[in-house]
Amino acid sequence: MYSIGIDLGSVASKGVVFDGQKVIAKVILPTGWSPQKTGEKILKDLLLEGGIDRNQVKAIVATGYGRGILSFIDKKVTEITCHGVGAYFLDSEIRTVIDIGGQDSKVIKIDDKGNVIDFLMNDKCAAGTGRFLQVMANALDLDISQLSQVAEGAVPQNINSMCTVFAESEVVSLIAEGASKESIAAGLLQSVANKTYSLISKVGVQNKVFFSGGVSQNPLLKRYLEEKLGITIYTSDMAQYMGAIGAAIIGYNI
Amino acid sequence: MYSIGIDLGSVASKGVVFDGQKVIAKVILPTGWSPQKTGEKILKDLLLEGGIDRNQVKAIVATGYGRGILSFIDKKVTEITCHGVGAYFLDSEIRTVIDIGGQDSKVIKIDDKGNVIDFLMNDKCAAGTGRFLQVMANALDLDISQLSQVAEGAVPQNINSMCTVFAESEVVSLIAEGASKESIAAGLLQSVANKTYSLISKVGVQNKVFFSGGVSQNPLLKRYLEEKLGITIYTSDMAQYMGAIGAAIIGYNI
Numbered sequence: 001m002y003s004i005g006i007d008l009g010s011v012a013s014k015g016v017v018f019d020g021q022k023v024i025a026k027v028i029l030p031t032g033w034s035p036q037k038t039g040e041k042i043l044k045d046l047l048l049e050g051g052i053d054r055n056q057v058k059a060i061v062a063t064g065y066g067r068g069i070l071s072f073i074d075k076k077v078t079e080i081t082c083h084g085v086g087a088y089f090l091d092s093e094i095r096t097v098i099d100i101g102g103q104d105s106k107v108i109k110i111d112d113k114g115n116v117i118d119f120l121m122n123d124k125c126a127a128g129t130g131r132f133l134q135v136m137a138n139a140l141d142l143d144i145s146q147l148s149q150v151a152e153g154a155v156p157q158n159i160n161s162m163c164t165v166f167a168e169s170e171v172v173s174l175i176a177e178g179a180s181k182e183s184i185a186a187g188l189l190q191s192v193a194n195k196t197y198s199l200i201s202k203v204g205v206q207n208k209v210f211f212s213g214g215v216s217q218n219p220l221l222k223r224y225l226e227e228k229l230g231i232t233i234y235t236s237d238m239a240q241y242m243g244a245i246g247a248a249i250i251g252y253n254i
Numbered sequence: 255m256y257s258i259g260i261d262l263g264s265v266a267s268k269g270v271v272f273d274g275q276k277v278i279a280k281v282i283l284p285t286g287w288s289p290q291k292t293g294e295k296i297l298k299d300l301l302l303e304g305g306i307d308r309n310q311v312k313a314i315v316a317t318g319y320g321r322g323i324l325s326f327i328d329k330k331v332t333e334i335t336c337h338g339v340g341a342y343f344l345d346s347e348i349r350t351v352i353d354i355g356g357q358d359s360k361v362i363k364i365d366d367k368g369n370v371i372d373f374l375m376n377d378k379c380a381a382g383t384g385r386f387l388q389v390m391a392n393a394l395d396l397d398i399s400q401l402s403q404v405a406e407g408a409v410p411q412n413i414n415s416m417c418t419v420f421a422e423s424e425v426v427s428l429i430a431e432g433a434s435k436e437s438i439a440a441g442l443l444q445s446v447a448n449k450t451y452s453l454i455s456k457v458g459v460q461n462k463v464f465f466s467g468g469v470s471q472n473p474l475l476k477r478y479l480e481e482k483l484g485i486t487i488y489t490s491d492m493a494q495y496m497g498a499i500g501a502a503i504i505g506y507n508i
């Protein structure tokens with residue numbers, strides 16, 4: 001038997017099939033206008049990619065921002081819990097999860113059983129989230145996925161404004177004044193690292209630290225954060241699926 | 255003899271000529287790219303409008319965001335102090351000044367002599383400032399000056415996001431879902447009133463309350479704020495010049 005976890009994020013939606021031991025299929029799609037349709041599409045694609053039948057699935061668990069909207073699920077669970085379970089499954093030594101998604105950021109502390117013992121979430125302010133980087137990449141005529149690569153090796157330009165709106169104006173002025181895209185991109189990644197650092201500082205950091213969410217696939221940002229924290233931060237190419245994995249594991253154990 | 259006060263704001267720059275008793279000339283200009291040039295132009299226009307000569311001016315005092323940049327001034331003074339002095343001059347019964355400008359908002363408490371006894375300023379977050387309304391007016395294809403008029407009489411649409419970036423997306427979705435411009439405009443003014451209310455709540459409000467800054471010229475927003483606070487709020491068509499007036503008075507008494 002299998003279980004399925006679906007994480008409907010504000011920007012990207014992820015799904016995985018779990019066989020009780022490991023993830024055997026994964027799907028990621030932009031959430032788009034209709035989280036419901038996206039959720040249905042993810043289910044279909046997962047069955048296809050996993051080569052399994054709907055009746056081999058013992059449970060489907062949804063998490064994330066849009067988790068309330070799916071009609072075909074057995075259970076919905078908060079992202080916080082799912083991230084805890086997912087991270088612990090990936091590496092049982094993880095005690096802190098930093099998750100930066102398209103529109104929010106969270107720091108989650110888990111104990112040696114994978115239970116969430118503390119967390120802090122920012123979903124009120126676009127600064128320090130993927131949305132900040134999206135707006136800024138746009139102002140720089142870059143794709144968000146290019147930021148780290150472009151910035152690599154550059155001396156970060158100081159960005160004074162933490163606010164996305166004010167920082168965007170600052171970037172436009174910096175370009176007009178002749179600052180390089182490379183240094184501005186580096187400065188913007190540093191700005192997100194700083195904002196994340198202040199979120200982490202409120203919860204306190206406990207080793208091992210895992211970096212998840214879409215923004216984690218940003219090597220330079222990870223490095224800036226490591227420098228600020230003075231520790232090694234782990235991530236994985238499965239980092240974006242952490243919530244979905246946690247949901248699938250919870251589903252398997254229903 | 256006369257004195258001149260110049261308030262170089264982030265969006266609008268204001269100047270007044272003071273004769274020791276009253277304001278005899280006033281000028282307002284967009285700050286634009288060069289606060290220095292704008293300051294020079296304001297000085298020239300003030301002399302012209304006041305029909306006075308440069309050597310009849312005993313002192314020029316600058317305030318506001320760009321106050322450090324002018325070379326021809328005798329003194330620079332913070333906006334907080336100038337607003338206190340300006341408000342007290344306008345009406346010596348004023349004890350609280352709410353100032354919402356293009357990029358910041360402040361609440362200033364003054365005593366019965368016009369001295370500042372407490373204040374709180376938000377210049378870090380675009381929400382609750384003129385910038386928020388600017389971004390939103392743009393999303394609604396309206397001029398910022400039309401918001402109050404368009405919104406008058408409409409039932410305010412609830413805007414969930416306080417953040418300018420997230421609220422902009424919300425407005426775009428609301429339009430797509432068929433919500434009326436009128437109700438969205440009303441909801442946006444209510445959002446600024448709410449944000450201002452939470453700033454005021456931290457300082458505490460003391461009668462009389464004066465509303466100044468560019469955003470004060472927004473009757474519906476003033477009314478929403480009065481409803482939330484349960485008190486009458488005063489304003490004046492000179493409200494935008496409050497900082498400049500304070501600066502000029504300080505200059506006159508040098």
Ligand code: SF4
Binds near residue numbers: 125378380381418
């Ligand atoms: S600081 Fe800027 S990005 Fe953050 S909530 Fe305020 S407007 Fe939004």
